[in-house]
Each structure stands twice: as C-alpha cells, then as structure tokens.
Amino acid sequence: MTFRHSLAALAVLLLSAALQADEAKPVDATPKMAYGLMMKQGDRLIFSPCRDRSYANVEDVSADGSVTRVLNSVGLDAGKRLYVELLGVLDNGTLKASAFNMARVEGRCQMPGGKEEAWRAAGNDPAWALVAGGEHVRLQRYGKPEVVLPYAEFRSDGNISRYDGANDHARLAVRLDKTICRDAQANGAFAWTASVELNGQILKGCAWQR
Structure with a gap:
C-alpha cells in the first residue's frame, strides 16, 4: 500500500469513527424553548425555527395533548399559520413539544428576552x-x-x-x-x-x- 493510499484509508477510518461517535451521542433531553412558525399539512405538524430554513415534524408529548388543543383553539387545525413558542426537545428531526408558552396567528418571530426581559x-x-x-x-x-x-x-x-x-x-x-x-x-x-x-x-x- 502506498503512502497516499495509507492516508486515504486513515481518513476513511477517522470519518467512520466520527460518524459512529455522533450517532452514539445521546439526545439532550432537557426541554428548551423553541421559537418559530407552525402549520398543519395533512396529518403532520410542521415547525420552522426562527431565522432558520430548516423544518421539523412536531410530536405533542404533553399531558392529554394539551399543546395541540391550545394551538387548534388559535386556528392551527383550521389551516392558519401560527407563530409559536413551545417548550420541547429536538430529537432526530422531530420537535417533541411538552409545554406551551404562546401562539399568535401570523405573528412575527420574537427571539428570547435574555437578561433584559423575563x-x-x-x-x-x-x-x-x-x-x-x-x-x-x-x-x-x-x-x-x-x-x-x-x-x-x-x-x-x-x-x-x-x-x-x-x-x-x-x-x-x-x-x-x-x-x-x-x-x-x-x-x-x-x-x-x-x-x-x-x-x-x-x-x-x-x-x-x-
């Protein structure tokens, strides 16, 4: 095996090890506030974080589905797009929502208040x-x-x-x-x-x- 081939093989091994380590990394189960837009498409709830072009599916893990009930009362089930703030955990492309902070129809993104606003x-x-x-x-x-x-x-x-x-x-x-x-x-x-x-x-x- 040539020196160049040895380097290539080493790079593959390092990449494979990094991917395995990333896959083995446990999901942070501490709920955090998620800020973004939400809409319903068929039976799916879709969440788009503020200042981010990514999307995530939403799974309501709150007691008795209380988060979904509140969002539906604002108009989510009727097809309205909402600005929402939900407490949850992002797990493999799914936002597992456990609590509700606020929701507005066609509202604008509001980033966390930081030290100036509690x-x-x-x-x-x-x-x-x-x-x-x-x-x-x-x-x-x-x-x-x-x-x-x-x-x-x-x-x-x-x-x-x-x-x-x-x-x-x-x-x-x-x-x-x-x-x-x-x-x-x-x-x-x-x-x-x-x-x-x-x-x-x-x-x-x-x-x-x-």
Whole structure:
C-alpha cells in the first residue's frame, strides 16, 4: 500500500469513527424553548425555527395533548399559520413539544428576552403592557405616565408567580396564574393569566415568559 493510499484509508477510518461517535451521542433531553412558525399539512405538524430554513415534524408529548388543543383553539387545525413558542426537545428531526408558552396567528418571530426581559404581559380595556426583567419593571398604560420600578425575580410556587414593588408614587402588585389566556384582539393564546394592581386599579390580561 502506498503512502497516499495509507492516508486515504486513515481518513476513511477517522470519518467512520466520527460518524459512529455522533450517532452514539445521546439526545439532550432537557426541554428548551423553541421559537418559530407552525402549520398543519395533512396529518403532520410542521415547525420552522426562527431565522432558520430548516423544518421539523412536531410530536405533542404533553399531558392529554394539551399543546395541540391550545394551538387548534388559535386556528392551527383550521389551516392558519401560527407563530409559536413551545417548550420541547429536538430529537432526530422531530420537535417533541411538552409545554406551551404562546401562539399568535401570523405573528412575527420574537427571539428570547435574555437578561433584559423575563416576562411580558398585556391587556385591553384599558390598553396596558408590562415588561419585567433586567433592572426594571415597566408598566405602560394608554394616555398615562409610564410606571418604572426596580426589578426583582418573581416569587413562584410553580403555578403562581408574583411581584410586589413600590416607590413614592406607585404601589404595584403583579400576579401571574399558569392558566391558558386567550386574547382575541392579539389573535393569540398565552400560557399565563395576568392580574396587575396599580394603586388600587386592577388590570387584567395575558402573560408569557421571555
């Protein structure tokens, strides 16, 4: 065997070993948030990650198929394309979805909030929006001054998350319940129901993790 043939054989052996090692590598079973667009094609659910041209099949592994039920309530089963945020594991080209964060009809991709955003919440009548994370909790209301308070990690028992903050002019209490919240004006559904109390005024709406 010539030196050139020896190198070629060695390269084949190394490639084969690398492929076998990759095949033997266990799938990361830690659920992570998946951000992307979802649609239904026949009996298949197709997921396309944000800023990525790849596709994955979706398998609902949630208890009693709760993820699919929520998505169908927003319009997935009726053929609508949804922007979704699902907790799941990517396994061999299949997204195994175990929990739901939010979904909107024809919504745009929203990348993770990072250190600056842990939660978002919003409601109507009157219109309001809350962003919590980083250094501040910010509450905006239509026609009213913005309320800004220091951020502290929400206290949680699993199904309820709370925040309380105050300054010389405002006292804010936020309660998030892990129950599906539907917002007809936003054309979407969210994993948490929000109740915000500001100086005695109660604001109702939906919330989702960032």
